[in-house]
Amino acid sequence: MAEDKEILRELWNGQIPVQFVLSSDEITALASEAPQPFFALVPRQTYFPLALDKVNRHFLKYISQAAGQEMWLECDGAPLRHHYPVGVLFDLYGDETRLPWTLTVHYSNFPESELVHLNSREAIEAFFMATLKEADVLKHRNAVITNMQKKDHKNLWTGLSNDRFDLFWSVNKKLMETSIEMPHFRNIPFRLYQPDKSFLQKLIKPVDEEDHRLTTLDDLLHQTLTNINVSSAVVLIQGIEVPRETPLQWLSEHMSYPDNFLHICVHSA
Template sequence: MSTIEHSISKAIWYGKIPIQFNLDPTDPTATVFIEVPRYSYLPLTTPQLLSHSKRLESSEPHSIWYEFNGEPLKWHYPIGLLYDMANRMGPTPPQLPWCINVHSNNFPDNVILRNPGLETIQDMYMSMIKEADFIRHGSTKKVMNLSKQDQSQLWQALSTERYDDYWHVNQHILDDRGVGLRSVPLRLYLPDQCPVIQDTTSFTDEQGASRTLGDILHSIVPGLFLADGKSTTDLIVVLHGIQLPLHTPIRWASDHLSYPDNFLHLIICKPSPL
């Protein structure tokens, strides 16, 4: 396992997005402003919103859904990823605070999964961590060997914003001693409603040399990125709201810039208009 620069990972962990939640379309004053961690999930904000709105308070939490510019937001995507997809892939510059509409009826079942309970979200989160472990090491032993208390601590740390508690457990998952690295846990999000790309690609080349982000992108989407790590167009790569240089070492990025599910969620888009 490489040495973690905690100044970097802490800055990512404590990154937040100011959100204006519009609770009632008939009442423009029914709004709540919350600074939400980028790594969190929208359903984790639901209890706080219910306490601010009598209309929502009488609703079933499973019926609550979120929408931006007419598009339902996927609750199982981290909030930072949702914001970057909505604001970096669109035709307008990023807006802050991010204005999200909250609905309690006409749930779009044909577009998004119904809002689950917190236990289901926790199960989803742990499934992602297990999947990342399998991609990275070729098995899920790192996660499965954690005690129930440690597995629970990963989720509790995420939902209560405790960085030290999270890394106390996650460092054991990322520890590659005696196991070795297989593939990079990553997902690519492209413009124009393209399907999410999740492919297997190694941390090193055939000679064992470390690969860069540009190397990885060329191996997965060679039509968009050349072998020299340059884009064939003016496309850029965005993660946590930051444009990543294509020469970024992929191992460093995976260890420091992954979301708490241990995936690199990379957005391929054009530079935002000024």
């Protein structure tokens, strides 16, 4: 199981400075002044719909009453897929040299074909738990999460949504456990992203069944990406360029997002 708590805590504490700007299309003619941007530090591990209450209150007085109420975000003209973790979105579309990250806020013309509706905390919780269960199916054939009590499920969600590291990991450590009989996960839950493409996902085991060698990040990249030069690509996990020889088992235990997936962002050189 994951044992280096300092690594886990450092990743959990990661934040991204964001400047939220209201789209000019949303501003009502009755507004007496142009809205000021709203600045916030947003945790990398969360989802934007969980972090926008204050942003919403800041801009509501400027928008037309006829506008829809489900906020969505745009980055450089493209809707942000807010069902991806914030850190994944930044690793795909942000730039460490241009901070704060500027995002445009919209309320109307929700892009139905591109975004998932997550307009309540209950909807976000359901989406998160479904993803978490998928990860457990891959790692343990769903044996861990189905044996948890309802309060454990609630503590996972409360820990994430209320930014409580110790509460979350008091339960999540069970999902990271291995045993003498099963020293590795059955498969590595991962999703691989490239800008403006659907993510890639396939079954990859943490140990090669032929030579019993630990499967590495480099192995995963070469098995999954056939359309780019992997050796020259920039690969980010949790905003970090991880050494390619790192075993997937270790990465899955220590660098997965709260949904227990290893989210890997790849930029072609």
